[in-house]
Amino acid sequence: MWRNAIVLITCSLVAGCDSGAYTAVTGTDGTVVIVNRYTGSVRRVQGNSILELDGPGQPHRVLNLSQAAIPKQPISVRGIARYRDENMVLRLRIEASPSPKDTKQWEAWRSHLMSLRATAQLNLNFVDSDGFRVATRPLQLSELEETVDSNRDLIGLSTQLEMPMSKQAFNAVNDWEVGWSGYWGDFEPIPPEPPATDSKSGT
DSSP: OHHHHHHHHHHHHSTTOOGGGEEEEEOTTSOEEEEETTTOOEEEEETTEEEEBOSSSOBOOEEEEEEEEOTTOSEEEEEEEEEETTEEEEEEEEEESSOOOSHHHHHHHHHHHHHHTTTEEEEEEEEOTTSOEEEEEEEEGGGSEEEEOTTOOEEEEEEEEEEEOOHHHHHHOOEEEEEEEEOOOOOOOOOOOOOOOOTTTTO
8 A cells, every 4th residue: 555655656756657657666675666567667766856777776877987187287187977868978177186275376276277278188098897998088178168166266177078878888987097198388386375474473
């Protein structure tokens, strides 16, 4: 009886739902899964929301990629990917690393980052668990958009892009290796400003 109630509640959350099409299955751990008898689609009840499942009970895979660095450059490259509509959808961002400590350091970093946009390129190599390359994507820094803070000051670059890929290939991707090409100018770090002294005490 309570399973039917779950199906009816779930149906109200699913557009175009026919309650007769759905069956609720409860796992040994209490997890409730809703199965469409006609399409075979699977959804899991999670609180007041419905989690779409990808294939036989597997949720959509979100791939958190390792933080990457470019030698002698004050940046880090971060990425996250998922599969959608026969594409790997990648969100990538470039941030300061290490983070500047004061205004002068930030100004120097921003100036350097903007100079790289015209000449530098990232080479994104997606690899499987054994390190073999599954896919690759060159990415000019000029393709990225500026990321700003609440004061509209530049704090990085970011983009979202799609790469045509089979589901099998995406499932094989375990991580990425980030290479570089083009011209990456030298960065001259600026020492942090010295702390303010107390003129009265002479310290």
